Amino acid sequence: MDHAIAHVAAGDWPADDASDSVTLDFDTRHRRRLRLTTDGGKDVLLDLKEAQAMADGDGLRLADGGWIAVRAAAEDLLEVRCAEPHLQLRVAWHLGNRHLAAEIQPDRILIRPDHVIEGMLQGLGADVRHVRAAFQPEGGAYGDHGHSYGQGHGHEHH
Numbered sequence: 459m460d461h462a463i464a465h466v467a468a469g470d471w472p473a474d475d476a477s478d479s480v481t482l483d484f485d486t487r488h489r490r491r492l493r494l495t496t497d498g499g500k501d502v503l504l505d506l507k508e509a510q511a512m513a514d515g516d517g518l519r520l521a522d523g524g525w526i527a528v529r530a531a532a533e534d535l536l537e538v539r540c541a542e543p544h545l546q547l548r549v550a551w552h553l554g555n556r557h558l559a560a561e562i563q564p565d566r567i568l569i570r571p572d573h574v575i576e577g578m579l580q581g582l583g584a585d586v587r588h589v590r591a592a593f594q595p596e597g598g599a600y601g602d603h604g605h606s607y608g609q610g611h612g613h614e615h616h
Contacts, residue, residue: 462506464506477525484533488512
């Protein structure tokens with residue numbers, strides 16, 4: 459079994475040298491050690507010194523010097539769009555106030571499905587629809603860029 463021993467950000471590794479790829483959802487892209495199956499069907503052990511937040515286009519260096527590309531898998535998400543910039547700001551504030559993982563794009567916000575949040579957003583006047591897309595939420599302002607979002611969120615409230 460091959461061992462992936464280093465993670466390198468997109469643009470900083472020779473992507474043309476990739477012999478294979480792994481397509482992973484957001485949660486699986488934040489790991490230290492995990493058995494992976496490449497898109498070509500090979501088993502690879504992800505064996506990093508510490509957990510890394512991997513993004514679409516990143517590379518994994520194998521122990522033998524080879525490379526595997528990281529691809530973001532499509533996931534079930536909610537797409538939130540607002541007709542007015544002020545409403546977009548209000549929606550973003552409400553999502554942030556609930557510490558929800560959100561991918562902020564120029565014309566939409568992507569979040570994980572939640573029927574309660576979906577109802578709240580519709581009540582605010584946002585257009586919400588179910589989509590399948592890769593998910594790369596914003597990292598936190600406290601240094602947790604790309605980390606998985608659980609109950610702990612990297613800072614304390616005083």
